[in-house]
Amino acid sequence: MEVSVIRSCSQATNPKTELGFSDSRFSFGKFNEKLFSRKPNSVSFESPLRRGKSGLRITAQAAQSDRLPKSKSSTKSKTLNRIRLFAGLPLDVVSGGTVNQFRAISAGLKALKLLGLEGVELPIWWGVVEHESMGKYNWSGYLTIAEMVRKAGLKLNVTLCFHASSQPKIPLPEWVLDIGKTKSNIFFKDRAGKPYRGCLSLAVDELAVLNGKTPMEVYQNFCESFKSAFSAFIGSTITGITMGLGPDGELRYPSHRGFAKSDTVPGAGEFQCYDKNMLHLLKQHAEACGKPKWGLGGPHNAPAY
Structure with missing residues (x-):
């Protein structure tokens, strides 16, 4: 598990107090000052903290935090900062409707609760x-996680991911990829016509390309099903919901098809705007602004991979 600390340091305080644990609460052993370093506006651990097979790793970075009101009984003017810590569960924590490494996740949740x-x-x-x-x-695996989080006394922030992941490998739905085999223009394409299968092209949002439905309708039905399935957790255990669209969950255009055999991507990338639906939108907008020649094709002098 990866833990990110989000805070702003308006005042210097004791590192143990900032992270909300002391020797009495930190159950993984005696606090080791060598593991901990502190710089202006940042808090960090120099090496991972682990216990058994749970593989708990903690990293920290500076960001905004919530500020608690001043205590009326305090004789001095002090401002206390409260840090809200959320640990990121593994991307592939659920597969095939089951929780991967159930015991390790369960132990990790208990440890995170002890850490505050x-x-x-x-x-x-x-x-x-x-x-x-x-x-x-099939929400079963994710519902199991939500129940585990509730029993551990923790809160849950959820991200709905409508894109694929390369590492670990989590593709788009199988039925969507099957449609893409005969209708490859539902994906972004590069100049050579090769598709990017990490997400659907933004140009098909309102087109009925998914068995008679538009992607927006499919996304909406997915969200409605989520709301129904997790109604017992929303507002209590689930305190935040984020939606990820586009490559890697970002609302942007891709610049690479993805290179499975290499850890690095050469060059700055290439325009992925050559699927017929994206080119059709380009043609429409070019004509609408009185520059029809601009809509004859994608950039002709842009760099390649």
Whole structure:
């Protein structure tokens, strides 16, 4: 598990107090000052903290925190900062409707509670939940995680991921990829016409390309099913919901198809705007602004990979 500390340091305080644990609460052993370093506006551990097979790792960085009101009984003017810590669960914590490494996750949640964390971040993948066919949702593994988090006394922030992951490998739903085999223009394409299968092209958002439905309709149905399935947790255990669209969950255009055999991507990338739907939108907008020649094709002098 990865833990990120989000805070702003307006005042210097004791590191043990900042992170909300002392020797009495830190159950992984005696506090080791050598593991801990502190710089202006940052808090960090020099090496991982581990216990058994749970593989708990803690990293820290500076960001904004919530500020608690001043105590009326205090004789001095002091401002206390409270840090809300959320640990990121593994991206592939759920697969095939089951929780991977159930015992390790369970032990990790208990450890995070002892450390004083607020909760955990859970990625929920479109390709896992709606894997086999459109409208057939399997929430069982993620519901198990939500119940584990509630029993541990933690909060849960959820991210709905409508994109694919390369590492670990979590593709789009199988039925979507099957459609893409005959209708490859549902994906972004580079100049050579090779598709990017990490997400659907933004140009098809309102087109009925998914068995008679638009991607926006499919996303909406997915979200409604999520709301129904997790109604017992929303507002209590689940305190935050984020939606990820586009490559790697970011609302942007891709610049690479993905290079599975290499850890590095050569060059700055290439425009992925050559699927017929994106080119059609380009043509429409070029004509609308009185520059029809601009809509004849993608950039002709842009760099390649």
